[in-house]
Amino acid sequence: MSVIYLLLTLSILVAIVFFIAFIYSVKKGQYDDSYTPSVRMLFDDELVKENKKIN
Template sequence: MNILFLLIGCSVLIALIFLGAFFWANKTGQHEDTYTPSLRILFDDEVKEKPKE
């Protein structure tokens, strides 16, 4: 029974850490640009010509 209380406590602690990381990411503007990633995938790889021998 004691291990159950330990596991519940650990899971609540991990959940609070992830919640804090989520709020930190929102505060620093991590989720503000939603348009650029959709364009970046289109122009990610440039076509490189093979050198002629």
């Protein structure tokens, strides 16, 4: 039974470490998308043309 407590404790600690690493990377801007907005303007006209064809 003590092995279960040990594994449960270790798994919770590992989950907390990964959660802290995730929060840290979000705060540092790791997941910011700086590429899509600059490319989106190239395809805006095509989206407008498709919407007019559908209507």
